Amino acid sequence: MAEKQIDPGHKGIQKTLCTVGPILLGIGLVLIAIGLVSFFMAFGGSGSPKYFWCAFVGMPLAFVGGALTSFGFLGKVARYQAQEIAPVAKDTFNYMAEGTKDGVKTMAGAIGEGLSEGGFGLGGGSSTQVRCHKCNELVPADSKFCSRCGQPLEKSKPCPTCSELNDPDAKFCDNCGYRYG
Numbered sequence: 250m251a252e253k254q255i256d257p258g259h260k261g262i263q264k265t266l267c268t269v270g271p272i273l274l275g276i277g278l279v280l281i282a283i284g285l286v287s288f289f290m291a292f293g294g295s296g297s298p299k300y301f302w303c304a305f306v307g308m309p310l311a312f313v314g315g316a317l318t319s320f321g322f323l324g325k326v327a328r329y330q331a332q333e334i335a336p337v338a339k340d341t342f343n344y345m346a347e348g349t350k351d352g353v354k355t356m357a358g359a360i361g362e363g364l365s366e367g368g369f370g371l372g373g374g375s376s377t378q379v380r381c382h383k384c385n386e387l388v389p390a391d392s393k394f395c396s397r398c399g400q401p402l403e404k405s406k407p408c409p410t411c412s413e414l415n416d417p418d419a420k421f422c423d424n425c426g427y428r429y430g
Contacts, residue, residue, distance in 0.1 A: 263321055265321075266317050266318070266321030267318070267321035268321075269314075269317055270315070270316070270317030270318030270319075270320070270321050271314065271318050272314070273310050273311075273314030273317065274311055274314030274315050274317075274318055275314070276310055277308065277309070277310030277311025277312070277313075277314050278307065280303040280304065280306050280311075281304050281307035281308060282307075283300050283303040283307075284298075284300055284301050284302065284303035284304025284305065284307060285304055286300075287299055287300035288301045288304070377389070377390040378390060379392075381395035381397065381398060381402060382400070382416040382417075382419075383395065383398050383400040384398040384400070386398065388402065404416055405417050406418075406419055406429075408422040408424065408425060408427050409427065410422065410425050410427040411425045411427070
């Protein structure tokens with residue numbers, strides 16, 4: 250199946266870059282070499298450097314040619330790098346996952362233990378706390394009445410469907426969802 254490309258003319262542009270880039274790079278490098286040889290030959294007593302200007306023309310040509318070449322071969326270079334890097338990244342990830350497995354289990358257990366106590370670690374104490382169903386005050390779980398509004402905290406309203414004890418002013422059963430009515 251043919252790969253759908255964003256720009257249908259991409260292959261043509263890539264082919265042009267892969268052709269023109271190396272040609273400009275080569276011409277630029279040749280001109281730089283001619284200019285530098287002319288410059289250093291002038292030290293040998295052959296007069297002033299006649300072709301030193303070639304180096305100044307060759308430098309931008311070499312730069313543009315190098316840039317075009319790199320853009321032309323960028324996809325191939327990126328795929329090569331991905332083939333080299335991906336296995337190493339996979340091995341590193343697996344090594345780190347294996348090395349941290351016990352620590353993650355310990356942390357998950359500690360979090361689960363903290364959540365099951367009900368206080369979520371916010372109250373400062375280690376006792377379990379519950380919320381008053383009337384005013385939403387956080388009170389110790391062994392309290393019989395809310396310290397803020399005086400509402401009884403015991404669940405005293407039985408569900409006619411499943412017999413679950415619910416808050417005295419509950420509109421729905423905590424267990425089966427029965428609607429008091």
